[in-house]
Each structure stands twice: as C-alpha cells, then as structure tokens.
Amino acid sequence: MTTTFRRRGIKAAALIASLGLFLSACSSEDGGAGDADLSAPGPEVLDDLDEAVEIEFWHSMDATNGQVLDGLIEDFNSQNEGRVHVTGSFQGDYDEALAGHRAAIQQGDTAELIMIYDLGTQFMIDSGQTVPAQSFIDADDYDTAPIEEALLNYFTVGGELRSFPFNNSTPLMYINRDAFEEAGLDPDSPPTDLAEIREAAEKLTVTDDDGTVVQYGFGAAVYGWFVEQFMARAAAPYCDNSNGRDGRATEVLFDDPKIVELVEWWDQMIEDDLAVQIGRNTDDGQAAFTSGRAAMTLESTGSLGGFIEQSDFxxxxxxxxxxxxxxxxxxxxxxxxxxxxxxxxxxxxxRGSWEFVQYLLTTEAQSTWHAGTGYLAVNTEGYEGAEAQERAEEFPQFSVAASQLADSEINENTAGCMMGVMSEARVAAEEGWETALTSDTSAEDAMAAAADGVARTIEEYNASVE
Known part of the structure; x- marks a missing residue:
C-alpha cells in the first residue's frame, strides 16, 4: 500500500478551513441541495433499461491499490453488462479529490460516486449533496451485521450512517523481531504502553565504541493522527460536545493532561537517547524503522506490506x-x-452507484481488496475469503489490525471528532507537539497554545454553515 495520501500538510488545512465560506454560498447557487430528493430509489428503476447506466467513480487509489480497484470495477462491470457500467477516475490525493469535488459542486457537475477521506466527513454532510448511506440501508433492509462495528461507529453521525466505509486502516506498533531477540526480549509480546516501550527501548538501544547510537529503541513521526489515536485509547474526547456528535464542536481538547503526558514522555525519550528525533515527515519515520535505526515505531496498517518488503529483518x-x-x-x-x-x-x-457499493462490500470483493492492498476488510467475512486467508498464512501480522479493531470499545471517543476543520486541528496538534520537542516551551504550554490557535477557525467554519 502506498503512503501518498497519508501526509496532509498545510494545503489540507487551508482547504478545509476555507470550505465553510464555500458552504455558506452553496445553498444559493445552482449546485446547492435546495429541494433535491436525497432519498434512496428502489431497484425497480433499473428495470427495462435501453442501455447501461453510466457511473463515474472518483477515487484516490493509484499504483498497486489502483490496480486492485480497477480489477474490482472490471469484475463488477462484467457481472452487470447492459445494466450498470462503472468508470473509475483517479483524482489525485485525498486533498486534491476533495478540492475537485468542491469545484464540481459549484459547477453543478459532480461524479455519481466519490471517495472522500475521513477528515472531510463533516464537510460532506454540511454540503447537502449526497444521499445518506442510511437511506439505502433502510430502503433495502440491508444487513450491516458483517460490517466492522468500529467503522460503522466512525461514519455514523446523528444516529445515521452517512457514508460507506471502504479503504480504511488503523495504526499499529511495529517491532524489529530480530532486535528484540538479540536484546533478550520476547517479540511475541510487544510493549503495550509508554512505560513498557521505555523499558524495552533501554535494552534495544545500541551504541558503538565511540558511544554513538547506532540503533535507537524507538522512533516515530510526530503525526497528528497518533494524537487522535492516543486520546481514543485513553477514553479522552478530541473535541467538545461528545466529539462533535451531540452538537457542533467548538473547541479541540488535545491539550488534555493525557496528551501532555505523552509529549513529555516523548521528549524525555529523545533526551535520553532512547528515541530518534524524527520530526513530522512520516516517510522519515518509516525509513528509520526499515533501515534498522529504530527498533520500534508507530505506523498505519497500510505500511505493513512495505515494511515487510523493505526490511532486512x-x-x-x-x-x-x-x-x-x-x-x-x-x-x-x-x-x-x-x-x-x-x-x-x-x-x-x-441506484446504480448503490449497486456498485454493495458489490464492493461483498465477502469476495473485500477478500480481494484486503489481500491486494493491506486495507482492512470492511466486511469482516472478507478475512475468511480465499485470497485473504492465503495472505494471512504468509503474513500473520495482518491479523493484528483486525483483532485490535474487534477489541476496540465502541463509544463517542473511538468514533472520533466530527468537525469541519479536522485537518486544521491535526496540523495544529503536530505543530504544538513539535514545538515542545524542539524548544524550551513546556508540553503543557505548547499543546494549550496549539488548541487555542484552532478556536478561531472552528468559530468561522461553524458560523458560515449555520
């Protein structure tokens, strides 16, 4: 799986921060929802067609992932010849795809189906352009039982599923098993909390005869997604109003004592030469691990395939x-x-778009998708498919992500913050975190200043859409 879409910089923050102004104008333009019927049509609309219904699918999958998706599209088309025909269209990375969709709304010419990253969820709801996923589920009495509960939890807002999970991942702890064994540690029992990471790092850190560290015990990028993850695992909301689920979020809470504790721990690990200073570039964090410079790291499940291919351990x-x-x-x-x-x-x-989405959520399609890309199987029965089983036998590490999600508590904290400026907040969290690591500013002050800095952007966005 490529990592092209994971690193969202300032352009994402600027994009999301400006979307509120666009939304306030949208309702008065031809592209606005107006009195449009945003309900799910029944299957009868596809009866007695003179020709296949054409569906344009905008997505952000390239390289290997794009090839796997193209294969699924081809398979669906062959099964629905003369009825529904899907054409995939790569729209660039996640930020570019969202910007393109915004422009298409203004022009009144949107694609039938579009892939939007998690940080754009609130904007997609506010734009009023889409048929809620719940409408299709209710109309068809569609069984969501096989769908991963944690994913349904994330994309459910106001008691309704708003979109269909598809290409989803979760972060994991990765370890150099060879280094663990050489240090006398059990690689089958990786550290489970910060204290255990430090204890293991003290044994894993290796210096040469000159006292120069040649292998650090730990090293990971200063990545805002990790802040969200740590807060969820500590049952701490990322933003107010129950993570924006009981009402619009008005402030971010990543200056929580738990995150201050995390940043202080991270800083001390670097100070004690137990962790390598990475910075905010996730590519650098991945390289530190695959090169053997860091024996433990944090990364997305999407990095596992690359880690296995690129590492000599x-x-x-x-x-x-x-x-x-x-x-x-x-x-x-x-x-x-x-x-x-x-x-x-x-x-x-x-309806044709819904028929294709249903196909993508089948056991067979999800088995192919998971095995070919490393993304989670949205339909958990996909893990039992032949292709997924073959991959699991070859790389048992892939089962860890599914188990982690299955063991996850389902609540508003693990649902994640629903906010129109999530990308802005993520960048701010990274900036505060990095400030604490690279200056004399305390973790508490740095994270508080970062949280305060997001407040005005939240206020402007909320005002524009209300």
Whole structure:
C-alpha cells in the first residue's frame, strides 16, 4: 500500500478551513441541495433499461491499490453488462479529490460516486449533496451485521450512517523481531504502553565504541493522527460536545493532561537517547524503522506490506500502545469512505452507484481488496475469503489490525471528532507537539497554545454553515 495520501500538510488545512465560506454560498447557487430528493430509489428503476447506466467513480487509489480497484470495477462491470457500467477516475490525493469535488459542486457537475477521506466527513454532510448511506440501508433492509462495528461507529453521525466505509486502516506498533531477540526480549509480546516501550527501548538501544547510537529503541513521526489515536485509547474526547456528535464542536481538547503526558514522555525519550528525533515527515519515520535505526515505531496498517518488503529483518506487529496501562483502549480508523451524490443525478444513477457499493462490500470483493492492498476488510467475512486467508498464512501480522479493531470499545471517543476543520486541528496538534520537542516551551504550554490557535477557525467554519 502506498503512503501518498497519508501526509496532509498545510494545503489540507487551508482547504478545509476555507470550505465553510464555500458552504455558506452553496445553498444559493445552482449546485446547492435546495429541494433535491436525497432519498434512496428502489431497484425497480433499473428495470427495462435501453442501455447501461453510466457511473463515474472518483477515487484516490493509484499504483498497486489502483490496480486492485480497477480489477474490482472490471469484475463488477462484467457481472452487470447492459445494466450498470462503472468508470473509475483517479483524482489525485485525498486533498486534491476533495478540492475537485468542491469545484464540481459549484459547477453543478459532480461524479455519481466519490471517495472522500475521513477528515472531510463533516464537510460532506454540511454540503447537502449526497444521499445518506442510511437511506439505502433502510430502503433495502440491508444487513450491516458483517460490517466492522468500529467503522460503522466512525461514519455514523446523528444516529445515521452517512457514508460507506471502504479503504480504511488503523495504526499499529511495529517491532524489529530480530532486535528484540538479540536484546533478550520476547517479540511475541510487544510493549503495550509508554512505560513498557521505555523499558524495552533501554535494552534495544545500541551504541558503538565511540558511544554513538547506532540503533535507537524507538522512533516515530510526530503525526497528528497518533494524537487522535492516543486520546481514543485513553477514553479522552478530541473535541467538545461528545466529539462533535451531540452538537457542533467548538473547541479541540488535545491539550488534555493525557496528551501532555505523552509529549513529555516523548521528549524525555529523545533526551535520553532512547528515541530518534524524527520530526513530522512520516516517510522519515518509516525509513528509520526499515533501515534498522529504530527498533520500534508507530505506523498505519497500510505500511505493513512495505515494511515487510523493505526490511532486512523480521517485522512484528502489536496493538497501538496505551499511554498508561489502566487506559481502557479503543481504536480510531483512518482512510476514506464512499459517498453517493444525489443532487443533479437521476434515480437510475443513484441506484446504480448503490449497486456498485454493495458489490464492493461483498465477502469476495473485500477478500480481494484486503489481500491486494493491506486495507482492512470492511466486511469482516472478507478475512475468511480465499485470497485473504492465503495472505494471512504468509503474513500473520495482518491479523493484528483486525483483532485490535474487534477489541476496540465502541463509544463517542473511538468514533472520533466530527468537525469541519479536522485537518486544521491535526496540523495544529503536530505543530504544538513539535514545538515542545524542539524548544524550551513546556508540553503543557505548547499543546494549550496549539488548541487555542484552532478556536478561531472552528468559530468561522461553524458560523458560515449555520
């Protein structure tokens, strides 16, 4: 799985921060929802067609992932010849795809189906362009029981599923199993909290005759997604109003004492030469691990395949760590979901999009998708498919992500913060974290200043959409 879409910089923050202004104008333009019927049409609209319904699917999958997706599209088309025909269209990375969709709304020319990353969820709801996923589920009495509960939890807002999870991942702890064995540690029992990581790092850190560290015990990027993950596992909300689920979020809470404790721990690990200073570039964090410079790291499940291919040592995987051993646990997902546009589209196009989404969620398609990309199987029965089983036998590390999600508590904290400026907040969290690591500013002051800095952007966004 490639990592092209994971690193969201300032351009994402600027994009999301400006979307509120766009939304306030949207309702008065032709592209606005207006009185459009955003309900799910029944299967009868596809009866007695003169020709196949054409569905354009905008997505952000390239390289290997794109090839696997193209194969699924081809298979669906062959099964629905003369009825529904899907054309995949790569729209660039997640930020570019969202910007393109925004422009398409203004022009009144959106694709029938679009893949939007997790941070764009609140905007997609506010834009009022899509048929809620719940409408299809209710109309067809569609059984969501096989769908991973943690994923349904994330994309459910106001009691309704808003979009369909598809290409989703979760972060894990990765370890150098060879280094663990050489240090006398059990690679089958990776550290589970910060204290255990430090204890293991003290044994894993190796210096040469000159006292220069040649292998650090730990090293990971300063990545805002990890803040969200640590907070979820500590049962701490990322934003107010029950993570934006009981009302619009008005402030971020990543200056919580738990995160201050995390940043202080991280700083001390670097100070004591037990962790390598990575910075905010996730590629650098991955390289530190695969090169053997760091014996433990944190990364997305999407990195596992690359880690295995690029490392000269045996790669192990464990649950994303807790801050403290008594934390309740939980897991926040990442990646994207599928949205079916309703405004400006015929009942046949809307239904045809739903037919394709249903196909993508089948056991067979999910087995192919998981095995070919490393993304989670949204339909958990996909793990039992032939392709997924073959991959699991070859790389048992892939089962760790599924187990972590299955063990996750389902609540508003693990649902994640629902907020129109999530990307802005993620960047701010990274900046505060990095400030604490690279200056004399205390962790408490740095994270508090970062949280305060997001407040005005939240206020502007909320005002524009209300």
């Amino acid at each position: 045996e790669v192990g995987a464990g649950y994303f760590p807790l801050i403290e051993s008594g934390d309740p646990g939980g897991s926040i997902i990442g990646g994207a979901s599928l949205w079916i546009n309703g405004v400006g589209h015929s009942p046949e196009e809307i």
